[in-house]
Amino acid sequence: MLMGEMATLTQTLSDDTIELLATEFEREIEIVSASDDDEQEVVFDDSEAEMVQRPPVVTIMGHVDHGKTSLLDKLRETEVASGEAGGITQHIGAYQVHHGDDTITFLDTPGHAAFTAMRARGARVTDIAVIVVAADDGVKPQTQEAIDHARAADVPIIVAVNKIDKEGADPVRVRTEMATIGLNPADWGGDTEFVDVSAKTGEGLDDLLDTIGVVAEIQELTANADTEASGVVIEARLDQGRGPVATVLIQRGTLEIGDPIVSGPNWGKVRALIDYTGERIEVAGVGDPVLVLGFNSVPSAGDLAMVVDSEKTARTKAEERDTRLKAEAIARRSGRKFSLEDVFKRDRAGEEMKGLPLILKADVAGSLEAFEDEIAKLPQSEVLVDIVHSGVGGVTESDVMLAAASQAIIIGFNVRPVGDAARVADHEGVEIRSYEIIYRALEDLRDAMEGLLDPEQVEETVGQAEVRQVFRASKVGTIAGCYVTEGRIRRNGKVRVVRDGSVVNTTVIESLKRFNEDAREVATGFECGIVLRDFQDIKEGDVLEVFETRSVDRELK
Structure with missing residues (x-):
């Protein structure tokens, strides 16, 4: 109420209000939201012996007409031509490419907003970001936006200089422009890998996949494959014939048909699994993007999806989270996250x-x-x-x-x-x-x-007293008989003991009396008795300086 908010017993408070209240009551608190629960649950105690290498997850980003889609299509064609995968009969927002002995998972997300939406909900999905820049066009506003999103997600960046087969292509210009915004090419002594490619002819694609493999190897990406599955929802929609469907990227464990699964306020039992080629499968492993059928409603992109021990547990968890999310939505309306x-x-x-x-x-x-x-x-x-x-x-x-x-x-x-x-x-x-x-x-x-700015600590002298006589008492120790020469002496005030111009101790006034009565403060011109906390070596002639410190807001200079 002192803060101007008339909250009732059952009302939900904003995080900022709770933090301020905790500060007032000198309590340490930890605010845990429903999405924070997800983040905590993905921290598993897996031993090194259980960990196996997993495929890197790559997101391709860039300006709208610089060839992102063409590059993805060319990689798909290469995969189909190799005979290692059937024709792509169904688009599920993600797919895999096999390069030598390595498998790479590519995310075909709708755009930068979805990419950052996942990070905003605490989902670390992407391992590597590939920024596509056209060699004949250079850096554009959406290129800069893509770089900002990749940096915000704190993932390694590889720059694919596309359209090198076109007339007027100038890969050196692209490198120069990228260097001016902080992405220095590795062949110029920087730490960002640049690969020249052509989505039209296929030139440089092997080099791009090799570079992705090297960057992934440096990251040492591993996961426990032999346990209950958990992963992140890449995208989800309501399909007319099949109900809610969600593309889940498996990050840990193995997902099987019949597993009870929960994702945010949504739950269900896995009825079918469809891989990136459109084929029905029985099992999905670590690093696999898979279409999951069986949720009771459509999950949100970026939500954690995980297998639990029973359908009852899945339903209970989902309902609890749904209740909390609604309460958090009310709290958000009453207090913004940041202003x-x-x-x-x-x-x-x-x-x-x-x-x-x-x-x-x-x-x-x-x-x-x-x-x-x-x-x-x-x-x-x-x-x-x-x-x-x-x-x-x-x-x-x-x-x-x-x-x-x-x-x-x-x-x-x-x-x-x-x-x-x-x-x-x-x-x-x-x-x-x-x-x-x-x-x-x-x-x-x-x-x-x-x-x-850190507030400045300013010290102000409140009062000064001169010790004129010292008394010893068995119960309370040394009592300083003082005369107040300046200001006021206050009980529980901070005090410096000054002897011959030197400070010999800094402590607190534990007891202050006028005659035999306890006093809150004593003004100039009056006598008083003072007992100091944890300091008994008081001598006649000492000066007691009472002071207080206060915080003063500073101004920019």
């Missing part, structure tokens, strides 16, 4: 946060550059403004999901949310701020950065 006003509160609650992550969107490139230049001028010696992503155009769902994954604030300059971006932002608890005047945005940013 500029929260910055100072979160710092007070003890959260280490010395960076202010932002996503910037503007109506034109000139405005965006001016905005970024002004932000760069803000003092950033102690608090760093981290621009996670910037771009021209309205605020999209992709921007919102990236903000949710990075705990960033979206700042728009003369732009508004488009499509379902506002609804998704409300659901994910992401703040979108729109400005028409650049200086108002900078003022708000400056205020937020000042909220992140």
Whole structure:
């Protein structure tokens, strides 16, 4: 109530409110959401002896017309031509390619938003990101966006320079442009692998697969294959003939027909498994993308799917999670995950946060550059403004999901949310701020950065007393008979014992009396008796300086 929130006994509070209450009551708390439960459950105690090598999971990303789909199609054709897989009769959002003795799983996700949605829900799905850039076109806004999403997911990046067979292709220009945004080619002394390919002729595909194999080998990807299955839902839909179907990437264990399975608030029994070739299978192993039939409703992309011991357990877990998710949705509406006003509160609650992550969107490139230049001028010696992503155009769902994954604030300059971006932002608890005047945005940013600065500890002298006589008492120890020369002496106040100009001890006033009565404080010109905590060596002539420290908010300089 003191915080201005009239909450009833059965009302759900926001995470920020709970954290502030915990700070007030000096209690340590850990807020666990339903999605956090998923993250904790995927941490299994598997021994080294149980681990086997698993295929790397690769996501191909890039600008819309730089040849992502063509590259994926060419890899599929190569696989079919090798005779190791039948014709692709059904698209399930993921497939596998065999290269020598290695198997590589490719995710054919709908776009960057889905890629980051999985990370926003805590699902570490992708092991390697391949960024496709056309050799005749160079780096484009969506290329930069793809790189931002890959970096946010903290996965190794391989750059595939596509369309090298086209007239005007300049792979060196692509390398130069990528180097300017922090992806330095390995053959130039950097740490990012670049591979020249042609999705049309198939040139360089073997080199790309070899490079993926090398990067995967460095990561030492292993999993326990001989246990109950668990994995991540890549995509899901409601099929008219078969009901809810979900593409699950198996990350651990073996999935069989008849297994009871739970994914978020959804549960079921595996009725059928379909592999990436469209064939029905009985068993799916580690690294396999498989279409699962049998859920009671459609799961969400990024949710953990795992086998449990019985259908009853699956139903119970799903219902519990459904209840909690509904409660969390109510809490999200009452308190956003992160906003500029929260910055100072979160710092007070003890959260280490010395960076202010932002996503910037503007109506034109000139405005965006001016905005970024002004932000760069803000003092950033102690608090760093981290621009996670910037771009021209309205605020999209992709921007919102990236903000949710990075705990960033979206700042728009003369732009508004488009499509379902506002609804998704409300659901994910992401703040979108729109400005028409650049200086108002900078003022708000400056205020937020000042909220992140460590407050300065200022010391103030409250009072001073001179020890004129020392008494010894068997029960309480040494009593200093004092005369207050300045200010006020307060019980439980911090005090320095000064002798001949040197501080001999710093302690606390444990007892303060006027005559025989306990006193809360004693003013200038009065006498009093003082007992210090854990210090008995008081001498006549000592000076007791009572002081207090307080935190003062600092300003950016």
